[in-house]
Amino acid sequence: MISDAATRLIASSWPKLPEAARDVLLEVLIHGPLSRAEIAARLRLSRPTLTRVAKSLVAQGLLVEGDTRPRASAGRPSEMLHVRGAAHRFLGVKLTADRLFAAVTDLTATPIATAEEPLRSRDPDEVVAQIADVARRFPGVTGIGVTLGGVVLDGLVARDEFLRWTDVPLKAAVTGATRVPTAVDNDVQALTAAEHWFGPGAGLRSLAVITVGAGVGTGLIVGGGLVAGSHGLPPHFSHTLVDAKGPQCGCGRRGCISSYLMTHVVLQRLTGNPSYAEALDRVRAGDPQARQVFDEAGYALGVLIGTVANVIDPQKVLLTGEGLPLYEVSSPLVHDGIEDTYEDDPDLIELDVRPFDFSEWARSGAALAIKETITGAITEWPQGNRRR
């Protein structure tokens, strides 16, 4: 069989790669262009193995040889291997209570197109049909990743309070309706995985991702893998107590971390029912009431960061989400919160703050699909996997 990589611009089915090939692809995907020698050293594989594996990945159109990079001193220059992003496309879908956000990316999770539309209905069957409609508009994708703000276990949406779902087998339904392998996960979990592969947390063995938005979300990478609870629950830090005299929280108590951070609570505490943008303007203009509310929120965020760092002592803490302006206006208080909470030298915490726009959510759905495709978790029939 002769396979001509040059003519196969986009493949829509994923080849079954031997383990070493998966590892090599992953290494280049996560750490950027690398030479064969470099990959061999990192993965502790022999150079001959790398020649073989690279050849097969190039033949399959997944890698391409890029520029040659001259050595510093003597020696033959390295030929850099790049991921050929165009080889595959993935569709990411994020569901909220009333809207659907979609993004098509290439294999490197780089967005190619985005779309956004209102949800026609919250009925699971209709939502599946709507996702299938979106998928039809972007044919030829290798995998689909759907994310939502609920509890997901093995492709089953155990519950989602926004969509008011219970036990919806979304993965099977979307796979069936689209005939495309589909992954489903909690949105924060998917974002965490995305940042761990394609973001500033690329390849770290431990990472904490904190998203500040309408609510607060936390995702953890430990030992190089995503922490997924045994009942599908993502990590919950947000009802840790900051000050029992704090604002009323949705959980019934007062002064939880989330009670300071949830957008609607921040706005409620301000006079005149402002929008979030207006509230930020007030802080920047020096309004003392707004300053107080945002500083308390910033302090709570610091407590959250410190608490997370106490628990898993990660290599990096990544702060992201639509609510990031909070850090911008109240970073001193964030750091006060960290200092009061973290039990070691706060300088050990590498805090990375990332601008965020809402399309990241859909993109991380595509990243989820990429991840599950490469690791093989997305196949409908689980196949032999020797590792525990």
Add this chain to the structure above:
Amino acid sequence: MISDAATRLIASSWPKLPEAARDVLLEVLIHGPLSRAEIAARLRLSRPTLTRVAKSLVAQGLLVEGDTRPRASAGRPSEMLHVRGAAHRFLGVKLTADRLFAAVTDLTATPIATAEEPLRSRDPDEVVAQIADVARRFPGVTGIGVTLGGVVLDGLVARDEFLRWTDVPLKAAVTGATRVPTAVDNDVQALTAAEHWFGPGAGLRSLAVITVGAGVGTGLIVGGGLVAGSHGLPPHFSHTLVDAKGPQCGCGRRGCISSYLMTHVVLQRLTGNPSYAEALDRVRAGDPQARQVFDEAGYALGVLIGTVANVIDPQKVLLTGEGLPLYEVSSPLVHDGIEDTYEDDPDLIELDVRPFDFSEWARSGAALAIKETITGAITEWPQGNRRR
């Protein structure tokens, strides 16, 4: 080469096992006697592979064939494979501020002998010499595991407040003094790993271990592996706030979880400076002051359990330590604390309470040695390991 397993009662050096053999040994070690067919199914290995691997492990004296267990209906009975615990011995050492506890176990972490003596000095060299003396009294061990209550990273004791050590390369020193491969880790981490291999948490993919003693310790298993912080710090939950009007805590604030649970704080809050045993007697006798103090401690323990469960949603929470009588006398309040903290159905938390005596600490040192021996982490020269 003819190797006669029957004559080699105790080997003192660990054979280099191929990966499949390690996996098989581990499976039997953790899950008890299993048939070849059963192991093959669990590990997704072929039956021929199991024949081969089992033969080699039996030849090396690590496994033995035990009884044959008849099938329920038809079919040839299974031949159960047992770990031959006597094949190897391991020494565990636990260091406190002023004492040394030692335990010799077999390969299944079953204690064979224990010893206890005062620490002659806190000077690192002298402690190493004392450990070497102990090791001389128990010759022929395959590995040594040393644990202490400090921060350990890669065999280096970054600091230990009890021994007042900073940056002591204990692993290298003990290995050098004894010529026996040695592992060093934090005591709670080692206990967690021990419970995960040899205790009620055997083989779980996620597990939280909470020890209540002079202080509170937490260890986590996530994704089948021990959570070790990137700076050597074990997980810290204990300064999470319970009630800002609570007792003064060593960390400077009031009402942390640990401020309720530390033994000396509990005793300080009682009149007459009782011993722990006396304090327990008072509770059991109905003394209202003691009841109040223990119930508050129990509630704080419940908050801790709920917080841990919120974060990693483990398959099981294991409660252990010298301070366990607390649970015995105040379990209703523990469950109140869990209910007020855990954000899902508390029935999802499988809580396992284990009696504990202090020798467990030394035994878990031996378990640490067993673990590092089998996984290969204990070898002085790190050898090629393809996995990330």
Add this chain to the structure above:
DNA sequence: CACGATTAGTTTCTGGGCGGAACTTATGCG
């Protein structure tokens, strides 16, 4: 400019380990 030093990448060969197919063994059942 020739030649060695240096490092990247390739080819060839070999061996180990794993699984498929077919076989043997040990039991229950009619």
Add this chain to the structure above:
DNA sequence: CGCATAAGTTCCGCCCAGAAACTAATCGTG
């Protein structure tokens, strides 16, 4: 006493990884 059933074994071939030896591309130096 077959026959079904399932455990365990033997045999064989294949895949895949590494060792050794090779070619390729560059730099430095006399």
